[in-house]
Amino acid sequence: MARRRKKQKIQKPSSEIQAEALNRFQSLLSQEEFAALQEALEQPLYSAIRMNPLKVTPDEAAASLSERYGWQTEPVPYCTTGWWVKSAGVPISQTIEHREGHYYIQDAASMLPVELFDFEDVPAPLILDMAASPGGKTTHLIAKTMDRGLVIANDSSHDRITALRLVLQTWGGSHTAVTRFPGEKFGRWYPETFDRILLDAPCSMQNLRSTESHPMRSITARERKQLSHRQQRLLASAIQAVKPGGQVVYATCTLSPEEDEVVLEAMLNQFPGKVEIADLSARLPLPAPALQTDGRAVFNPAVQNAARLWPHRYGTSGFFCALITKLESVGGSFEEPPSRPFEKISLFCLSQEETVNLSDFLVEHYQFDLNKVLEENSLTLWRRMEKIYAIPEAFLTHFNLLPFQAVGLLLGETGVNGYELSHEWVSRFYPLFQTGRFGLSDDLVESWLRGEDILIESGDQYSAGMILIVEDTLGRFLGLGKMIRDQLKNLLPHRLAI
Ligand SMILES: C[S@@+](CC[C@H](N)C(=O)[O-])C[C@H]1O[C@@H](n2cnc3c(N)ncnc32)[C@H](O)[C@@H]1O
Structure with missing residues (x-):
């Protein structure tokens, strides 16, 4: 029997893909701006890092790492924990501090979306990161809230959950849960529940800056339209799931208007008078307004309040983001969320007696004050087989039935000689282990x-x-x-x- 050959999609060289995208975007820019863009694309794209304030003091760490490894750094203007590394004696991916999660390597443009949220009036927010893997922006959310409240890091892709879990383990946050659901579901399952929602949407990645880890690929108009429809559904779900008065940040790493301005326009049409796009011009060091028109449609003027980062504006890759406030309830249908009690996966609260044993053990061997850490961080201890997890109270209060892939931070496990601590627990609370x-x-x-x-x-x-x-x-x-x-x-x- 003749076997059908699998059709191999032949990928064009990246220079051709970039030229194709540039061609498409040319009509969106003035002649001078387009020339500036072309010039910027000839320049190197500098790597950037974002410090982990759970483990280091950002300014001090930036200075000491620069000295230790011969880095020439420059602060990212809109992110107080971000630095460009313009030259590096030792590569930024090859240090002990990187392995221990003292910083995360991230394109500087990707540092903007989380910086847009206001957290002053919500010290322990409930946050949903709707499309989170591999978790770069989740680590930023954890840092911005100093690991208070709860960040649900969700991603629908089975293949991308492991990467997300590892990134979060290395970062060391404890107020997190990892879930695997289509983001479209959250609006109906949890209407008006979250204080903040980040939608870093799946997109065509037409950011004009191919890197080894994120190569640009060629994309058809049909694919862009399909993506745009998915983005609109995800954004509508986010709007439904956020509380009135709460904020949603919509972001993409593409410059295709179908996935950026068109998505915001659709949201304004779907929820007239109930959502507001914040004017970002005052928050940014240089103007980066969204488009008025894509050459076909003229957008609602409010769309221009969003930020469109062309690579020549800040020396980043192409990026788009908008800060949206939900002004009032938007209604919509409700659906019972999935439910899985803890007992179903043999997760049980640690008994009083065992907590005392564990805490005595940690004092005796390490002079580590477990009770203080649990109290200060609003964590409680749970056992699953031999493993012991610290789970945030916010998860227990609001989402205790939500099926998760991971929750909290692994403290350690029971061993033959008492308790064996986990790497991630010690890495997170390292200075508190005195012996x-x-x-x-x-x-x-x-x-x-x-x-x-x-x-x-x-x-x-x-x-x-x-x-x-x-x-x-x-x-x-x-x-x-x-x-x-x-x-x-x-x-x-x-x-x-x-
Ligand atoms: C741009 S990436 C997210 C990058 C991530 N926020 C970060 O900063 O590391 C988009 C993610 O959306 C996920 N995704 C695609 N469709 C989704 C859906 N319907 N619901 C939730 N996640 C989805 C993809 O698996 C992908 O991991």
């Missing part, structure tokens, strides 16, 4: 980071099976090790070993 540390000499750091065990001559001063917190001579956390006879067994998670 139980093991200082690694400089000559051993490289092999340790490759995941190798090390021999310890005076091993008998540690009890067998004890988990030690390994640090280098600069006091940086390098992972956990387990004492087995005269060896320190390397417990560095595989994903972190070089």
Whole structure:
């Protein structure tokens, strides 16, 4: 029987794809602006990093990392935790601090959307990140709220959930839950529930800046239209799910008007007088208004309040975002959300007695005050088999039946010799562990980071099976090790070993 050959889609070279997109966008810009854009595309696109205030003091960390690794940095003007790295002795992706989540590598344009939210009047907000994977902007949301309230990081793609979970583990937030549902569902399942919603929409990525990790691909008019319809449905769901008075940020990394201005225009038509697009001109260092027209339709003047970042404006890749306030209720249908009680997945609240045992163990071995951390962070402890998780109270209060892929932060697990802490818990609360540390000499750091065990001559001063917190001579956390006879067994998670 003749086998049907699978049709291979041949991808055009990236220069051709970029030229195609440029052609399409030319009529949207004046002659001078288009020339400026072409010139900007000849320049390098600088990498940028965003610091993690849960683990470092951003300004201090930027200064010390620049000195340590020979980086030339410059602040991103609209993001207080963001820096461009204009030249780097040691690559930004190859440092101990990057592996430990002290900063996230992110294009500077992607730092704008989360910065648009106001959080002053909501110190512990309920936030939905509707299309979250791999989680760059979720980490920003966690940072902006200093891990208070709750961020539900949702993504409909099964294949992209693992990446999202790993990014969040490395960042170290505890007030998070990862879910896997079509974003279109949230409006009907949870109407008027969230204080803030980020919709970083799936898009055609026509941002004029191909990188190795995000190559631009060629796209047909039909695909753009389909994407536009999906974006409109997702945005309508976000508007329904946000509380009256709450904010939604709509963002894309494409410059195609069908996916940007046209989506906002559709929202204004669907919810007349009930939503408002904030004028971003006062918040941005340079003007970056959205389009008045795409050459066919003239948009509602309010659409221009959004920000369209052409690459020549801020030296970023192309980007679009809008800050929307829901002025009043929009009604709409309600549907019962899915439900899965904790018992169904054998997740049970830690008993009082076990909490006391665990807390005594942590004081004895590490001088770590568990109760203080739980209280200050509004966390409670839950056990699933041998694993113990710290789960935010906001999740328990508002979403305890929502089926999740992950929730909270793994504290550790029960082992033969008591409790074994997780890498992510120690990495997050590292300065609070006052004892139980093991200082690694400089000559051993490289092999340790490759995941190798090390021999310890005076091993008998540690009890067998004890988990030690390994640090280098600069006091940086390098992972956990387990004492087995005269060896320190390397417990560095595989994903972190070089
Ligand atoms: C632009 S990416 C998000 C990037 C992410 N916000 C970040 O900053 O790292 C868009 C995401 O939307 C997801 N997605 C696509 N369709 C979706 C839908 N209907 N509901 C929820 N997520 C969807 C994709 O799997 C993809 O991960």
